[in-house]
């Protein structure tokens with residue numbers, strides 16, 4: 001099962017031909033490419049010529065191993081990602097052309113034939129002993145029971161159910177998620193990013209240099225819907241895994257009062273607890289500030305230390321003592337982080353970070369990549385250095401303080417070395433969003449390479 005296998009291409013070819021798909025592939029691919037905008041004419045013509053050539057080779061049987069990257073892109077954009085999965089070929093896990101709702105029920109990408117494990121080795125996390133400590137953070141890749149099952153099957157053990165709210169909230173208009181193909185290296189910590197990304201940009205699945213930008217608007221189903229789904233998702237998780245639940249409050253009546261925001265956070269956290277969550281993660285790092293003067297996309301709440309502590313304290317008091325609490329932060333500079341963490345340490349069981357880095361995102365023609373929204377969240381390799389810097393400082397603050405908490409580190413984990421780097425800094429678990437999106441088998445690769453050697457393992461209970 002490798003992405004360069006000529007066997008995979010031959011099997012895919014036979015399937016595509018057998019299903020009578022070849023003739024329609026070029027048009028379906030070009031419809032996908034142009035779904036959210038028109039590439040420059042020369043680029044579109046070149047893509048059309050490539051897909052026509054591929055269709056010819058598929059029809060004649062002349063396809064070869066080197067065709068796999070193009071065949072993958074064509075099938076994915078033509079709405080045939082399931083075929084890739086059937087033949088064990090990597091594809092992005094989420095359908096970028098589909099809506100948030102369509103994607104909720106339908107993870108894409110292949111599954112491992114057996115769940116990858118590190119045998120009887122376990123790692124301590126939030127009072128439990130879990131399998132190999134890699135997971136997928138709060139994002140659309142953990143938006144429903146179906147996704148949780150899919151991720152568990154592929155060896156991801158630390159899953160955070162996508163941020164939900166105390167009332168239904170629609171997603172932003174599509175596109176919501178785009179590859180940032182030009183961001184192939186990390187920004188320095190604290191740098192402002194100015195990203196150029198077109199909706200038809202592509203990064204081959206499995207690339208460790210993947211970055212992406214997203215603008216979903218933290219959508220949420222109705223509580224009745226997500227609570228029922230969450231209950232089922234929690235059932236799908238075994239002793240080796242942990243499913244946290246990310247929640248976010250809002251100032252729905254626009255009072256501007258921190259107490260109202262905190263009360264809504266607590267109300268939503270209690271819903272998650274009622275549905276069975278044993279650990280609640282507070283999303284303090286999406287655009288949810290009370291700053292009503294901020295235009296368009298607001299800054300994250302964690303930039304306001306007073307409001308952040310009030311929210312976390314209010315939720316801690318509302319939840320059952322047995323329910324774990326995690327605060328998720330954005331990258332913060334040293335004065336902000338070292339002021340906030342000691343205040344949070346006695347209230348939480350864990351601190352997670354970093355979230356995406358808010359960035360100005362434009363198409364090559366200068367228009368916003370996400371119409372009507374100038375800012376979007378950058379993640380993947382582009383935020384690796386900020387994540388390393390944040391984790392290093394967070395671990396140092398934990399070690400220097402009197403109230404220990406666990407660290408859930410994320411940001412720029414796209415290969416085994418970047419997993420190992422964050423874990424090596426002292427994180428208790430490491431999660432990957434953009435990396436998992438581009439390579440659903442990344443957890444399996446980490447387990448295969450590090451399962452017997454990763455330090456800090458304990459005996460299975």
Ligand SMILES: Cc1cc2nc3c(=O)[nH]c(=O)nc-3n(C[C@H](O)[C@H](O)[C@H](O)COP(=O)(O)O)c2cc1C
Nearest residue numbers: 137138139163214354355379380411412432433434
């Ligand atoms: C498409 C997408 C949606 C996300 N949605 C959420 C969310 O709902 N709540 C949240 O706390 N973080 C969200 N995040 C942020 C991720 O959990 C993570 O903090 C960030 O992407 C950095 O990790 P990465 O570099 O591995 O992508 C989202 C990220 C992506 C890519």
